[in-house]
Amino acid sequence: QVKQKGRDSYSFYTEHLTTNAQRKAEMESELHRAILNNELMLQYQPQFNLNNEELVGMEALVRWNHPVKGMIPPDLFIPLAEESGLINKISEWVCNAACQQVRIWLDKGFRVPRVAVNVSGAELMGGNLLTNFTSAMSTHRIAGSQLEAEITENFMMQDVERAVGLVNELRDLGIVIAVDDFGTGYSSLAYLKTLPIHRLKIDRTFVREIPNNVNDMAITHAIIAMGESLGLEILAEGIETREQQAFLRSKGCSLGQGYLFARPLSAENIEGWLAH
Ligand code: C2E
Ligand code: MG
Numbered sequence: 001q002v003k004q005k006g007r008d009s010y011s012f013y014t015e016h017l018t019t020n021a022q023r024k025a026e027m028e029s030e031l032h033r034a035i036l037n038n039e040l041m042l043q044y045q046p047q048f049n050l051n052n053e054e055l056v057g058m059e060a061l062v063r064w065n066h067p068v069k070g071m072i073p074p075d076l077f078i079p080l081a082e083e084s085g086l087i088n089k090i091s092e093w094v095c096n097a098a099c100q101q102v103r104i105w106l107d108k109g110f111r112v113p114r115v116a117v118n119v120s121g122a123e124l125m126g127g128n129l130l131t132n133f134t135s136a137m138s139t140h141r142i143a144g145s146q147l148e149a150e151i152t153e154n155f156m157m158q159d160v161e162r163a164v165g166l167v168n169e170l171r172d173l174g175i176v177i178a179v180d181d182f183g184t185g186y187s188s189l190a191y192l193k194t195l196p197i198h199r200l201k202i203d204r205t206f207v208r209e210i211p212n213n214v215n216d217m218a219i220t221h222a223i224i225a226m227g228e229s230l231g232l233e234i235l236a237e238g239i240e241t242r243e244q245q246a247f248l249r250s251k252g253c254s255l256g257q258g259y260l261f262a263r264p265l266s267a268e269n270i271e272g273w274l275a276h
């Protein structure tokens with residue numbers, strides 16, 4: 001009986017593996033096609049000054065508009081793209097699409113705040129990070145000062161020397177450098193003194209339970225204080241309530257984004273924000 005059970009769970013296991021692997025392979029080839037067919041799209045989430053609620057920037061967030069499955073969020077395909085190497089194509093597409101959109105808005109006469117683009121950790125080693133930015137910028141005649149690159153702690157920890165070099169080159173183009181999801185990666189604080197960054201983005205998981213979780217409040221306060229004394233700008237992610245905004249403001253965090261203010265919006269719908 002034990003044997004029987006063992007065999008069943010074994011076959012269940014292999015079956016499970018096969019379907020998983022199959023599903024992955026399918027999705028990979030679909031994703032490949034998606035890039036060619038222009039099924040990817042960007043939404044933009046506004047970023048605000050928490051003190052006067054002025055629009056200060058926008059984060060470009062990629063979505064996969066699948067012909068059958070509908071809108072697929074990035075958490076469901078970016079990790080797969082990173083594993084398969086498709087991330088380089090996606091990043092190239094994202095950089096170009098963001099700059100193209102900025103150009104369209106500028107040509108329509110809007111004053112466009114800085115647009116932030118997410119950089120994958122996988123791009124540090126194999127990618128064409130710098131070329132993606134420079135060629136999109138020159139194709140669409142966009143200045144570096146119009147752009148921000150969001151890198152993660154994991155991006156830096158893979159190869160600190162290389163990361164510092166790349167970040168410096170982006171900075172030299174005038175691009176603002178932000179550390180995304182700050183406080184959640186595997187890293188030491190030591191890099192903060194070697195890395196030429198402008199901005200820390202406090203991860204949403206620390207903001208989520210304010211004001212009910214005193215530990216999250218303590219951590220958030222500490223990140224703000226540390227960032228401030230290092231001369232960095234601090235932006236809080238995932239602000240959903242007035243209480244969270246008030247707490248963050250009171251601790252000296254001057255920037256934020258979250259559903260309280262605006263969800264990620266299509267390029268078309270963002271124009272309402274640009275107009276006022
Ligand atoms: P992220 O860069 O930390 O982006 C913030 C995420 O938080 C976005 O999810 C956004 O929709 C969500 N968010 C913003 N405000 C709130 C809020 O008030 N409450 C809640 N619950 N969520 C909020 P999204 O768009 O699903 O993106 C998830 C992650 O996928 C991003 O996290 C980023 O790591 C990655 N990603 C998105 N676009 C790109 C891209 O173009 N390239 C790369 N490499 N990664 C991307
Ligand atoms: Mg981000």
Ligand code: MG
Pocket residue numbers: 180181201203204237
């Ligand atoms: Mg984040």
Ligand code: MG
Pocket residue numbers: 181
């Ligand atoms: Mg994130």
